[in-house]
Amino acid sequence: MMTSTEAPLRVLNIVGARPNFMKIAPLMRVFSDPGSGIEPRLLHTGQHYDAAMKAAFFDQLGIPEPDVDLGVGSASHARQTAAIMERFEPELAAWRPDVVLVVGDVNSTIACALVAVKRGVPVVHVEAGLRSYDRAMPEEINRVLTDQIADLLFTTERDALANLEREGIDPARVHFVGNVMIDTLRANLERARPPAETLTAHGLPPRILEGAQGHGLLTLHRPANVDDPEVLVRLMETLAGVAARVPLIFPVHPRTRERIRAAGIESLLQGRGLYATPPLGYLELLGLMRGARLVLTDSGGLQEETTALGVPCVTLRENTERPVTVSEGTNTVVGSDPAAILAAVDEILAGRGKGGRIPELWDGHAAERIRDCLVRHYRP
Ligand code: UD1
Numbered sequence: 001m002m003t004s005t006e007a008p009l010r011v012l013n014i015v016g017a018r019p020n021f022m023k024i025a026p027l028m029r030v031f032s033d034p035g036s037g038i039e040p041r042l043l044h045t046g047q048h049y050d051a052a053m054k055a056a057f058f059d060q061l062g063i064p065e066p067d068v069d070l071g072v073g074s075a076s077h078a079r080q081t082a083a084i085m086e087r088f089e090p091e092l093a094a095w096r097p098d099v100v101l102v103v104g105d106v107n108s109t110i111a112c113a114l115v116a117v118k119r120g121v122p123v124v125h126v127e128a129g130l131r132s133y134d135r136a137m138p139e140e141i142n143r144v145l146t147d148q149i150a151d152l153l154f155t156t157e158r159d160a161l162a163n164l165e166r167e168g169i170d171p172a173r174v175h176f177v178g179n180v181m182i183d184t185l186r187a188n189l190e191r192a193r194p195p196a197e198t199l200t201a202h203g204l205p206p207r208i209l210e211g212a213q214g215h216g217l218l219t220l221h222r223p224a225n226v227d228d229p230e231v232l233v234r235l236m237e238t239l240a241g242v243a244a245r246v247p248l249i250f251p252v253h254p255r256t257r258e259r260i261r262a263a264g265i266e267s268l269l270q271g272r273g274l275y276a277t278p279p280l281g282y283l284e285l286l287g288l289m290r291g292a293r294l295v296l297t298d299s300g301g302l303q304e305e306t307t308a309l310g311v312p313c314v315t316l317r318e319n320t321e322r323p324v325t326v327s328e329g330t331n332t333v334v335g336s337d338p339a340a341i342l343a344a345v346d347e348i349l350a351g352r353g354k355g356g357r358i359p360e361l362w363d364g365h366a367a368e369r370i371r372d373c374l375v376r377h378y379r380p
C-alpha cells in the first residue's frame with residue numbers, strides 16, 4: 001500500500017463493448033477504495049451504446065458513469081478501430097495516466113492499447129494469453145496484438161502462460177490472478193433476477209419454465225455463425241430441433257437479429273419451443289443461466305460463467321480460447337454440425353452432462369490481486 005508521500009497510480013481503465021463491462025466492474029470498485037494506492041478513471045469508447053447493450057450493465061453492476069465517452073458507435077472493423085484511436089489520443093494526452101488498463105479482446109481493447117503504447121504509456125492487459133488459434137476470429141487478432149504490446153499481462157487460467165511464452169513474451173511480465181468476470185458473477189449471484197420475472201417482463205408466459213426438462217438458454221452472435229445466411233439457417237434449424245426437446249430462451253444480439261431478418265427466417269423465432277427476447281441485462285441473464293438445464297452459446301464469457309455455475313454448456317464453435325472450461329468445467333465444444341449438437345444436448349437431457357469443478361483462483365478475488373500487483377509493480 002502507498003505511503004502518504006507517494007502519488008497514487010493513475011490508471012485509465014478502458015471499456016467498449018458488453019463483455020468488457022462485467023470485467024471492469026470489480027476493478028473500478030477496488031481501485032476506487034480509499035487507500036488502494038490507485039486513482040482510477042474510466043473511459044468508454046462507445047463501441048456498444050444501446051441501453052440494452054450498455055446502460056443496463058452500468059446500472060446493475062454499479063459501474064460509475066465513464067469520465068469520458070468517445071461515442072464511436074458501430075462501423076466496419078477498420079473504421080471503428082480508427083475512430084477509437086483518433087478520439088482516444090487527445091484524451092490520453094489530456095489526463096496523462098501512468099498506465100492504461102484494457103480488458104478482453106474487442107476492438108476497443110487493441111485500439112486503445114496501440115495508442116497508449118505509442119505514446120509511451122504502459123499497457124496492462126486483463127484476460128491475457130487466451131488463444132483459439134483461429135485467426136479468422138477478429139478477437140484472436142485483438143488478443144495476439146494486445147498481448148504483444150502489453151507491459152503487464154494478467155491471466156485467468158494457467159494454460160495462458162504457455163501461449164504467451166510461445167509468442168516470445170517474458171514470463172516475468174505475466175501474472176496468473178484468476179478471473180475478474182467471475183468476481184462479478186459471485187458478487188451478484190444473490191441478486192440474479194428470477195427467470196419467471198424476466199419472461200413476464202418480455203411478454204412470455206412463465207409456464208415455459210415448468211416443463212419436465214426445465215429450460216435451456218441460447219445465445220448466438222459470432223460472425224462465423226451468423227454472418228453467412230447458409231450457416232445461420234442450418235444452425236437455426238438445428239436449434240429449432242433442440243427447442244423441440246427443451247424450451248430455449250434466446251436473447252437475440254442486435255447483429256443476429258439483423259441477420260435473421262435478412263435471411264427471412266424470423267418465423268423460427270415464433271413459438272415452437274424457441275422464445276426470443278431482446279438482449280438482456282446482467283442480472284436477467286445470470287438468473288436464466290443459473291436456473292438452466294443447459295446453455296448453448298458461441299460466447300466466450302458464457303463458457304466461463306456456466307463453468308463457474310456448474311451448468312452444462314454446449315459451445316457452438318469449432319474451438320475455444322478458454323480450454324479450462326473444457327478440461328475442468330462443464331463445457332463441451334461441439335461446433336456447428338447438427339448431429340453433434342443434438343447428440344450433446346441428448347446426453348445432457350439424459351442426465352449425463354459434464355460435472356466439473358471451479359477452476360483455480362476463480363474465487364471472487366481476482367480484482368484485488370490485480371490491484372496489489374499493479375501497485376507493487378509501478379510503485380515499488
Ligand atoms: C463485439 C465484439 C465481440 C463481443 C461482442 C459482444 C469486436 C471485434 N467484437 O461484437 O468480441 O463478443 O461485441 O456483444 O469487438 N449494435 C447495436 N447496438 C449496440 C452495439 C451494436 O445495435 O449497442 C449492432 C450494430 O448493428 C453493429 C452490430 O450490432 O453493427 C455489431 O456490433 P459490433 O460492436 O461491431 O460487434 P459485436 O458483434 O457486438
